[in-house]
Amino acid sequence: SEILDLIYNNGDVEKCKQDTICKRVPFMEMIIPGVQNGVEDLKKMQSPRLVKTHLPVQLLPSSFWKNNCKMIYMARNAKDVAVSYYYFYQMAKMHPEPGTWEEFLDKFMTGKVAFGSWYDHVKGWWEKRNDYRIYYLFYEDMKEDPKHEIQKLLKFLDKDLPEETVDKILYHSSFDVMKQNPYTNYTTFLKARMDLSISPFMRKGILGDWKNHFTVAQYERFEKDYEKKMKGSTLSFRSEI
Numbered sequence: 001s002e003i004l005d006l007i008y009n010n011g012d013v014e015k016c017k018q019d020t021i022c023k024r025v026p027f028m029e030m031i032i033p034g035v036q037n038g039v040e041d042l043k044k045m046q047s048p049r050l051v052k053t054h055l056p057v058q059l060l061p062s063s064f065w066k067n068n069c070k071m072i073y074m075a076r077n078a079k080d081v082a083v084s085y086y087y088f089y090q091m092a093k094m095h096p097e098p099g100t101w102e103e104f105l106d107k108f109m110t111g112k113v114a115f116g117s118w119y120d121h122v123k124g125w126w127e128k129r130n131d132y133r134i135y136y137l138f139y140e141d142m143k144e145d146p147k148h149e150i151q152k153l154l155k156f157l158d159k160d161l162p163e164e165t166v167d168k169i170l171y172h173s174s175f176d177v178m179k180q181n182p183y184t185n186y187t188t189f190l191k192a193r194m195d196l197s198i199s200p201f202m203r204k205g206i207l208g209d210w211k212n213h214f215t216v217a218q219y220e221r222f223e224k225d226y227e228k229k230m231k232g233s234t235l236s237f238r239s240e241i
């Protein structure tokens with residue numbers, strides 16, 4: 001979201017500090033009565049609008065397909081998502097208690113988590129990628145070569161920015177800078193909604209943290225199940241680089 005907002009503001013960092021990331025790029029389906037309403041926030045905005053969603057492909061409102069909107073889908077390898085989600089569940093209080101890591105991993109594998117099965121989610125969007133204007137972006141590629149990925153995004157968006165602007169965007173969207181930016185680190189959220197002292201929103205931003213969490217037994221069970229669930233798909237992820 002931050003990268004796209006920076007792109008649409010031609011790298012003007014001050015403009016991107018006029019409001020929190022959740023207001024600049026509303027989270028469409030996030031509706032908490034009296035507190036936040038993504039749909040209402042979006043209605044007040046003018047085109048071109050940046051919309052954030054976590055919806056699985058089959059739940060996306062049909063107007064997105066009809067209007068041929070450009071979409072960027074960000075996917076990340078399952079094991080790192082499971083770990084990241086475990087911490088997010090603990091601090092973002094709109095979720096039920098995640099239980100132990102072992103228990104949460106079970107829920108993740110059976111799709112009993114917010115927004116459903118990771119496996120169906122990534123496959124669902126993957127299958128649509130050639131029929132619509134979908135840019136399927138891998139978190140791992142973004143970590144490996146963020147500048148190259150931003151340049152590819154610019155191409156997808158038919159945007160042309162000078163290299164110094166790209167470098168500026170690169171710097172301001174880096175993990176360390178965003179972690180210290182109150183407009184992106186969720187510090188303005190009420191503690192009752194997100195308790196950043198349990199786990200910060202910007203937690204580690206690395207690849208392969210699953211290695212610090214999975215036991216050998218969990219890894220083996222996970223991989224066996226993964227193969228079954230992803231069988232027949234051409235989609236493949238890197239869990240390390």
Ligand SMILES: *[C@@H]1O[C@H](CO)[C@@H](O)[C@H](O)[C@H]1NC(C)=O
Nearest residue numbers: 179180181182185187196200
């Ligand atoms: C968010 O940014 C503010 C301002 O730089 C900083 O004081 C705070 O520690 C950051 N929060 C987290 C959780 O990193």
